[in-house]
Amino acid sequence: MKLNSSSNFPKGRAPDLGTVLVIGAGFGGIAAALRMRAKGFEVTLVDRLTAIGGRAQVFERGGFRHDAGPTVITAPFLFDELFELFGEKRSDHVEFRSLDPWYRFYFHGGRQFDYCRSIEDTNEQIRKFEPRDVKGYERLLATSKAIFEVGFEQLASRPFHKIRTMVTQIPSLFRLKSYYSVAGIVNRHLKHPQLRQAFSIHPLLVGGNPFSTTSIYALIHYLERKWGVYFCMGGTGKLVEALHALLLRAGVKVELNVDVAEITLKQRFSHRCRRRRWSSFLRRQGHL
Numbered sequence: 594m595k596l597n598s599s600s601n602f603p604k605g606r607a608p609d610l611g612t613v614l615v616i617g618a619g620f621g622g623i624a625a626a627l628r629m630r631a632k633g634f635e636v637t638l639v640d641r642l643t644a645i646g647g648r649a650q651v652f653e654r655g656g657f658r659h660d661a662g663p664t665v666i667t668a669p670f671l672f673d674e675l676f677e678l679f680g681e682k683r684s685d686h687v688e689f690r691s692l693d694p695w696y697r698f699y700f701h702g703g704r705q706f707d708y709c710r711s712i713e714d715t716n717e718q719i720r721k722f723e724p725r726d727v728k729g730y731e732r733l734l735a736t737s738k739a740i741f742e743v744g745f746e747q748l749a750s751r752p753f754h755k756i757r758t759m760v761t762q763i764p765s766l767f768r769l770k771s772y773y774s775v776a777g778i779v780n781r782h783l784k785h786p787q788l789r790q791a792f793s794i795h796p797l798l799v800g801g802n803p804f805s806t807t808s809i810y811a812l813i814h815y816l817e818r819k820w821g822v823y824f825c826m827g828g829t830g831k832l833v834e835a836l837h838a839l840l841l842r843a844g845v846k847v848e849l850n851v852d853v854a855e856i857t858l859k860q861r862f863s864h865r866c867r868r869r870r871w872s873s874f875l876r877r878q879g880h881l
């Protein structure tokens with residue numbers, strides 16, 4: 594297996610296992626490419642866009658750089674692991690700064706609510722709106738923990754390609770009341786309308802509607818309490834840059850402007866990919 598001379602890839606750990614093509618260079622694809630590379634595969638990562646990062650693109654306006662997608666990091670260890678796979682420390686490349694408050698809400702009428710790093714500070718804020726909701730928040734966190742233990746710890750790393758895998762989860766999904774929406778679960782525990790709004794925001798982070806996104810997404814409440822909420826100094830784009838550099842150091846081939854149109858399967862394994870021929874032409878014309 595050929596590696597960049599600058600690679601920190603642990604020596605003797607990479608048998609030549611074959612080649613892997615990862616389609617899509619969002620955080621998911623980047624992580625998959627790095628993990629497959631660390632296992633010893635020759636990896637090519639492609640994306641139809643002109644930069645890696647997927648939803649985490651960066652744009653400039655009015656002299657400022659803006660993150661187009663994700664802005665906060667709630668499971669920092671997942672990024673740390675990617676650097677550790679190659680004997681590196683993420684903190685040597687990008688700084689994640691712990692936030693407090695995590696979120697600040699400005700309501701019509703001028704009231705402000707801070708959703709804080711410590712439960713005590715958050716409770717103090719809740720008390721100003723509705724003292725009874727302090728107990729309700731405690732119950733909401735307990736519900737969120739129960740969802741987290743199934744939704745994150747048991748299911749997050751499982752592929753749902755097979756109907757059987759999905760069917761076996763139905764009892765837990767019922768037990769966790771996944772038929773409720775995020776707002777539905779929050780409203781069961783909190784009384785004050787503005788607190789209900791504040792504690793239902795998480796689906797908005799991914800373009801979801803709190804009134805229709807399944808309550809499984811309410812696991813974020815506990816996830817945030819477990820690992821905290823961080824900001825990548827310089828913006829999420831800075832993290833994407835650091836991951837791009839890591840991909841190159843690790844010897845992953847990154848190809849942009851590649852729009853995959855078709856994957857051919859041979860004996861259930863992907864065998865060949867066809868590139869959409871006209872994609873680069875259209876992009877040059879500004880149509881995509």
Ligand SMILES: Cc1cc2nc3c(=O)[nH]c(=O)nc-3n(C[C@H](O)[C@H](O)[C@H](O)COP(=O)(O)OP(=O)(O)OC[C@H]3O[C@@H](n4cnc5c(N)ncnc54)[C@H](O)[C@@H]3O)c2cc1C
Binds near residue numbers: 616640649664
């Ligand atoms: C506005 C917004 C705010 C968010 N805020 C947060 C946040 O604060 N914290 C947080 O943790 N998450 C947040 N999220 C969610 C987070 O951005 C996503 O969960 C994550 O970026 C998804 O990564 P992904 O790799 O799964 O998919 P994507 O980022 O969508 O990447 C998929 C990639 O595949 C490429 N692709 C697709 N089809 C093809 C093809 N046929 N050929 C070639 N390439 C292809 C696409 O171009 C894209 O680059 C936010 C999302 C949005 C939209």
